Amino acid sequence: MSILARIKSFLGMEAKPDKDASKEEVEKVAEEKAKPRIGYIHLSGCTGDGMSLTENYDILAPLLTDMIDIVYGQTLVDLWEMPEMDIALVEGSCCLQDEHSLHELKEVREKAGLVVAFGSCAATGCFTRYSRGGQQAQPNHESFVPIADLVKVDLAIPGCPPSPEIIAKTVVAAINGDMDYLAPMMDLAGYTEACGCDLQTKVVNQALCIGCGTCAMACQTRALSMTNGRPELNENRCIKCGICYTQCPRSWWPADRIKQDLGL
Amino acid sequence: MVLGTYKEVVAARSTDKQIQKLAQDGGIVSGLFCYALDEKLIDGAVVAGPSDVMWKPEPMVAMSSDEILAAAGTKYTFSPNVWMLKKAVRQYGLEKLGTVAIPCQSMGIRKMQSYPFGVRHLADKIALMLGIFCMENFPYESLRTFISEKAGVDFDLVEKMDIGKGKFWIQTADQMLTIPLKETHGYEQNGCKVCLDYVCELADVSTGSVGTPDGWSTVFVRTDAGETIFKQAVEAGVIETKSMDDVKPGLGLLEKLATDKKTKAMKVIDERKAMGLPVPYKGSGEKEDPLANV
């Protein structure tokens, strides 16, 4: 089974083959060390997410040479025709008035096994949520949406940009078929309407906040501070990246993974 | 497993007279941080420091033993320590960071380490997490109200607060007052009601007062990192230990309190689920061990 098929079957994207056979296959693939073909697609983003990937200095060389093949991506590969890919990292939101972006996104969905919303612009819209047109040279380029509004997204890696560590962890988990690790990211693919105010409505209002300050620590624009043990949002600074709610220990809780990581 | 996974549990206290005087219990937190600073195992620690307002802590980055000691003692209200971690790394430039955490804070930190979505170059800088036990926490106004109204003490005169033996203890310069813990119910933070961790199960080393006599602490050594530093501190004579079997009331009481906390929280979690309210934990029917922190 190809890595693509393996990941797809783990994700339940197509009929699962006979269980025993697939287990053997997985071991065989692991031995063969098939390299997943990764594409990097750049829609309405700033290249910050791609930059963050390259900031995995220590492991970048083995990651790029031994573990994956980057087969497509402006700024990375000199290739105009989009090839088949196992994993497509899509950076940026999509402009509804830009035919080319719409077309490219649809093409990615057809050509990639896994479509990943890479960074908050792709995942939640992030600060392109504030776009409203009226600027030269395309005054009608007004509406930008997270890619999950237009195509099925398998995984989301929010962050503006996502940390180099989470990118490396995600790629490695995808290669190893570690679906437990990716499960929260599959859930996050549905978290497209993000805002710092989620802390108030989904945590404080729900009697869940414990005043830990993780949200304010995680905010990448210092839009949050803690007042009387509760997050306080400066809406003018919030870019709707969703990182605060994503990192809050009271939004979702990966206890098993944490214990495993700590050796407990 | 109501006390989490651990390598060793002992009764312990700091051997330093000044730490003994200033600390809440056995001075394990302050003692270990001071030792780790001296030995350069950490280059700073986030602690709950004093603020302009009496008994209202503010997270601070301590980089000397004096600063660690200035923050000793329990404040029974919020100190959003996790908030300060990024500042400690970015603005103070610390590479090996210590932090004290109550259980819910440890959850925010550990989740960030396993899934650092937006949090770059921070997860690996946390060198030592010292966890403290916690039954519940109080909003500042709750604390002020029940101390000034129920105990009738001017808040500014309070020198130490403590919870133990079913009572909330308030010490001033010339008297010791108590409020039955029952009377503090209704004042605690709402978010505490679904918390499934009493003894800070995810810390490197966790410590609290329950289980050991006054002036001593109960200490769980949990991770490899925690074991290394705790052993070193004991060998260096900074911390003295006794077997838990030789002290009263011992582990039994701790097990009972942890079970009570978790059982109560599990009930609230199940009720919330039945109402369709969000809660990040599984219901009792969805997991093998209903008291596990998942």
Ligand SMILES: Cc1cc2nc3c(=O)[nH]c(=O)nc-3n(C[C@H](O)[C@H](O)[C@H](O)COP(=O)(O)OP(=O)(O)OC[C@H]3O[C@@H](n4cnc5c(N)ncnc54)[C@H](O)[C@@H]3O)c2cc1C
């Ligand atoms: C809200 C709360 C509830 C607690 N409930 C229990 C309990 O039910 N049973 C039990 O056995 N122990 C409980 N403790 C722990 C206990 O009170 C002591 O903190 C612990 O035994 C450590 O004592 P020590 O002498 O080793 O620490 P010390 O050397 O005195 O150092 C204490 C450290 O804790 C930090 N700190 C103080 N207040 C806070 C806070 N609000 N948030 C975060 N950090 C803080 C200080 O900055 C300092 O670094 C509770 C603590 C808190 C903060």
Ligand code: SF4
């Ligand atoms: S999420 Fe942030 S880093 Fe990524 S494209 Fe958008 S603005 Fe740039």
Ligand code: SF4
């Ligand atoms: S991260 Fe902590 S302080 Fe922020 S909303 Fe969540 S529980 Fe509250």
Ligand code: SF4
């Ligand atoms: S408050 Fe900060 S972390 Fe939260 S969505 Fe806004 S910018 Fe992002």
